[in-house]
Amino acid sequence: MGADAKHRLKFIDRLLATLVQLRHGVTHDVLAGWFGVDHSTITRAIGGVRLLLAERGCTVSPDVRLRSLAEVVDHLRASGKTGIIDGTEIRVRRPAARRKGRDTFISGKNKQNAVKSMVVTDGEGRVLWCSPARPASCADITHARQLGLVRLLADGSAVEILADAGYQGLGPQTGGQMVTPPHCKFKQGTPDWYEEIHERRRKAHSSHRIRVEHSIANLKNWRALARHLGRREHMGDTVRAVAGLLSQQQSANLAAARQM
CATH class of the missing domain: 3.30.420.10 (Ribonuclease H-like superfamily/Ribonuclease H)
Known part of the structure; x- marks a missing residue:
């Protein structure tokens, strides 16, 4: 963290998007529409938070x-x-x-x-x-x-x-x-x-x-x-x-x- 481009979503929004995707299987396109961002922004956010949750134990x-x-x-x-x-x-x-x-x-x-x-x-x-x-x-x-x-x-x-x-x-x-x-x-x-x-x-x-x-x-x-x-x-x-x-x-x- 810190060497990449800045996130367009706050951490709480990235966490919420990840939880919704894991729990309900919502597609990235739908989440992008909800948060008003691009599909790639949601994909990047979920990829980072999912790894943090996996390493949490x-x-x-x-x-x-x-x-x-x-x-x-x-x-x-x-x-x-x-x-x-x-x-x-x-x-x-x-x-x-x-x-x-x-x-x-x-x-x-x-x-x-x-x-x-x-x-x-x-x-x-x-x-x-x-x-x-x-x-x-x-x-x-x-x-x-x-x-x-x-x-x-x-x-x-x-x-x-x-x-x-x-x-x-x-x-x-x-x-x-x-x-x-x-x-x-x-x-x-x-x-x-x-x-x-x-x-x-x-x-x-x-x-x-x-x-x-x-x-x-x-x-x-x-x-x-x-x-x-x-x-x-x-x-x-x-x-x-x-x-x-x-x-x-x-x-x-x-x-x-x-x-x-």
């Missing part, structure tokens, strides 16, 4: 913000809380024909062009961190390994993290710190007594892990993450910016509920 308390996966793991260890992780996909525009890496954005699960982000919450469902966006062809377990989650869990005291079946295999690698749904030991001819126990354990695990699904749904309420029609290169900053704003709201609501 997720709010845990008024004096604690988490900006990396390492800080999240340290926070869970220090607080003794259980973490929950899950991957979410966001639809994006299809890359141009004959472009290198075009097929990497095709999701094997949803059969559509998308990017993927890993969401981490605590046991209460409060968003602690969202990873930068990756092409959706990357599997959840591969994404977690690339982010260094296995190494972070092995370098300190034990912490419990709940995950779905997409992360099965990380449990033994993390000394049981990654807890995934119980695996059925019988391929066929499962005894009735074992099937009943297995189903009860599976439902108990799902009932605890559902909180991350609710947080992902709250993230998708922001139209910028429901379906992204802009440049795919901006998705990483967009996801982290929305996660930081949502965590601020969740922390404020939780603090108000505790005071009642």
Whole structure:
């Protein structure tokens, strides 16, 4: 800041334009008409404020913000809380024909062009961190390994993290710190007594892990993450910016509920 041309909009107007675009998905042309400026002015303003919001991190308390996966793991260890992780996909525009890496954005699960982000919450469902966006062809377990989650869990005291079946295999690698749904030991001819126990354990695990699904749904309420029609290169900053704003709201609501 300071070496570029002066902004035509005040900071509060740039912030308001960015929040409206993230929350409601309003186009830059409409925002330019509202503020009486050129389309390029809105694009420049949103690009700068979005990066500031992304670097702000997720709010845990008024004096604690988490900006990396390492800080999240340290926070869970220090607080003794259980973490929950899950991957979410966001639809994006299809890359141009004959472009290198075009097929990497095709999701094997949803059969559509998308990017993927890993969401981490605590046991209460409060968003602690969202990873930068990756092409959706990357599997959840591969994404977690690339982010260094296995190494972070092995370098300190034990912490419990709940995950779905997409992360099965990380449990033994993390000394049981990654807890995934119980695996059925019988391929066929499962005894009735074992099937009943297995189903009860599976439902108990799902009932605890559902909180991350609710947080992902709250993230998708922001139209910028429901379906992204802009440049795919901006998705990483967009996801982290929305996660930081949502965590601020969740922390404020939780603090108000505790005071009642």
